[in-house]
Amino acid sequence: MLCTGKFRLSPIAFLLICGFVSASPELAGPFDSPERLIQWHKITLTLEGPQASENGTPNPFTDYRMYVVFKHEKSGLKYRVPGYFAADGDSANSSAQNGNKWCAHLCPDKHGKWTYEISFRKGKNAAVSEKLEAGKPLAPYHGISGRFKVVPSDKSGRDFRGKGRLEYVGKTFLKFAGSGEYFIKQGTDAPENFLAYEDFDGNFKTDGRKDHLVKSWSAHAKDWDSGDPYWQDKKGTEIIGAINYLAGEGLNAFSFIPMNIKGDDRNVFPYTDYNERFRMDCSKLAQWEIVFEYADKKGMFLHFKTQETENELLLDGGDLGKQRKLYYRELIARFSHHLAINWNLGEEVNNASTSQKKSWAEYFFQNDPYHHHIVIHNMGNPHHDLMGEGSRLTGMSVQTNKPDFRNVYPRVKSYIQKAKKAGKVWAVACDEPGDAQHALRPDNDAGNSHDDARRNAIWGTFMAGGWGNEWYFGYKHAHSDLTCEDFRSRDAFWNCCRIALDFFKGENRSGRMALPVENMQCREDLVSKPNRCLYGKDNEGRNCLVVQALTEKEFAVKAPSEKLYKAGWLNSKTGEWKILSDIEKHKGGMLKFKSPWGIDGILLLYDWSRRFPQKE
Template sequence: MNDIKQRIIKSLSLFLLVTATSNVLADTKIQLTGELQKWHAISLTFDGPETPEDAEYNPFVNYRLNVEFTHKTSGKSYTVPGYFAADGDAANTGATAGNKWRVNFSADELGTWDWRATFRKGRFVAVSNKDLTGAAAGFMDNQTGSFEIKATDKSYPDFRQRGRLEYINQPYLRFAQTGEYFIKAGPDAPENLLSYVDFDGTFHNDGHKDELVKTWQAHEKDWNKGDPTWQKGKGKALIGALNYLSEKGMNSISFLTLNIIGDDQNVFPYVDYDTLDRMDISKLAQWNIVFTHAQKKGLFLHFKTAEVENQGLLDNGGLGLQRQLYYRELIARFGHHLALNWNMGEENGEWVPNHKSMPQSTIQRLAMAKYFHNNDPYNHHVVIHNGNDYSDLTGNDSYYTGASVQTSRKDFSQVHGAVKRLREWPLINGRPFAVSVDEPGDAQNSLVPDSVDPKHDNARKNGLWGALTAGAWGTEWYFGYAHPHSDLTAQDWRSRDLFWDQAKYALDFFKIAGVPYHKGKNLDNLSNGHWVLGEEGQFYIVFVKDASKEAKLNIYFGKADYSVQWYNPRLGGELQTGTVKKVTVTQNRTSYKKYERHDLGAPPSDKNQDWVVLVKRK
């Protein structure tokens, strides 16, 4: 009986009906929904103008809802963009019309938050930053209210337990609540993850590569009772796929949100393939159900907003009406999620012989990042994927905070050097790039299915550990087009099941190592050909590709003992003891000597295999 009472109380807290007073329209009813807890998604839904998606007076372009949320004690303030939500339940009803206008917010402080809404009407007002006080549209304009935020009751891996993932002028991202740093691992494929038969929209049968629309049927068995669905049971297979990845210990997914004239051509936020200024409200609401579940399962969201083929689709690559509207809608509908980054373009720039659309220039590349800097209230991590290199994006006029790296060799041998180069770039604007390797390998092969290569030795050694020991904050894995379950056709993540184990072992290592790896830099020069990430005089993570080759390490002078432990990257498990348990630095630094060379011994077994050696100051 107590359980029933608790559920009733919780349900009441999820749906509050608030009466606010407007200077223009009195007694307007406002729905405040969501668990009123720190880091949780809270939505304010207002009664606004009644309109359909296809109204002659475009509801996406000619209205603008913003809500300012201010913490009463700290004074911290966020201005959050809102959006047209049709009937308020379009994910389930499929509605294309209504009078509901919504804003999503995630509070990062306990206590009282006050809010104030502004609503404007006018030609192109959605992409204007001007106040336009003479263009008030009535309805919810100037309405105010408040709510109380309590501590979250969620647990790991739910990101609400850890807080928002933030770029803090370091090469690694950090959770605001727990202060822990994050290393990601997961699939980069399929890039058309959202090309899914259970989503609403015209893409199923519009004549644009309809055969690539996915069912994700192999993962329907992974859906669990109580997991979300929409429209009386739709979505189970894709939700199940997310469950599978989370249960394998992965913590990241990647997807395009716009691939018109791209490789797949089935993913776009719009009502149809040829319309670039009207959103498909029910489809986007269904996307949000998927993204919300991913965050609960501890899966980072890598939003890839464009690909090389369509970088010039919107405004010829510029920052006009179409692009600003697209970005505003992404921020408004999905920016409240805690762990994500915005990728401005996959394989971006002028670098292929026959571009399908206008390649973007440096000015345009910089403008995209600046838009998110100015308009994303949470300042999520902003990256771009290399087609062109990143050398034009490091100046004082750049708001990029990271690089999304692609390489092109089948054996992944470029990965380590690519990350080292970017981590060592001069900090022209004081913001070091947080570097992730999101497409290691070549286009044809990259991470092949287990049936082709069950050991994945090169992927593990050169791709995974090559990236991490060079200072990358994570990896994502592209599926080559020359094999089944490719970047476009994959809809069964079990095709790489054995590799997800190896990626999880890498994540496990950084949890059990007990070192501040976020302070680490590449220190290859201190070893005899092995890869090293470390903080001099404190810890060294040495990746030994072949343990038959002795491992030696130059350790920074300063009298101290260091433990020596070995970790098996192929099988995971605990740290183990090899033939050398500890090394002792016996001297202090002199004017002409800085290092003392030490033999790290041999691993406890499998002396011809790869191992990770953790050398840590006691």
């Protein structure tokens, strides 16, 4: 059961949709309204299938293979969604290891009538076979079909369930399929062991492997609100509170490594045991899902860093064998329905071959029904071998190595330009700016890191054409990448992130419309050095220029001809605006400006209010 305050929302409050008695599947809606099937909300199909156990024979994770084909009747849109063994169907609360519940999740793009048909096969290693007919059909489950109806989404604001699935659309920014808006990211990269949480089931807390790094997240207990989810006897409130805090600060992303065996932390893995590779911990994964589903509601992008450098060759020696296929399949089956995610092939991948990396990406492309964003994280290896027209990757997750963040801009710019030249546009984010030792330091030990991070990383990324950042916490400081349990340790810096988001999204009292980031690119030729310029046109053909002032002196901007430029300066540190006089009937050529805030000034030239009236 998913718990909200004093009220429990039971997953057995399902809508019965099939006439079979012996194996009747049921459908349930999201955790906060399970009785309703809603567009862009999780729908769970639960089948009473064969009795099984996490440690039983046949192995329920490898020797049974469940798929559900969901089809929207009017449009013909179809998804082939992998299913998974879910123990008793309520293992997040019961900690059950056995049962007869098998689940598949749909997040429907469209409202209206849908159909489903179940494929259920049994055979040795059927789940990790590439053959469609692997194993044998298992009666009476195989072939069960039915219909259901989905109502339109009723969500708005931050809730991703009112925006739709975040998709790669061949541009440098990702786009929500429902609202049509482009996503601009600011979130946390650290701690990488976000999921090393004491309230999750599993023996990782007492197995003698880095147990001191297990988190309580107690600093965020006060951020949990009545009505928020939990499991069992009020477990999970602290990690849910951490998400509330991040969302309340205006951030919209966090990342984690779901398998860090042999890595820096060693407390996070989907398996029943540290040394296991073929059996999953159903209750722990169900508890993860409660956290992730709540993140959708709070408008938080989920960055799945599927492995790290220490274990990139752990599964099948890096090949796409049975271990790796099962790991990927379970991630996809249990979590791919979430609306805003990316699959990161690995943090600091350095030793895998080109063919191995391509096989990982190919598996996600072929088996993720929703085709989420696929990236990889650089260290010594820049992964230029994965660029090209036929690449399954859709972007890059960039790491840098300078404490003052000065190489963020050139590195992000380089990846964007090289990918485009190779034949496929990549959406590039800088998800570990700074260096390993320092990077974004705590408020009480910030030094120059907050100013450097703001100027060189936030604005360096955006001015290079990147779609955002996730922030790493250096290991030489308190609340580090492994030890952080309090996101308030960087509370002062989150204001700078929010100011940047508001600038591009147009969410401020000026009434500005969102900038056409999807059409903008780095244009150093339009501004005198050392300043930076981002330029593009909106869908109505109006020019938009953003200039980052990196000098206190007057400088020139080569602005294309335009009927009207509204002009204004943003203080990137305080959020203060200084609106200038309109520039009318500009015939093209140089315009002179001087930042009122020196190197903290961001200049905007754009007819930003043409379609949107001034707000009070």
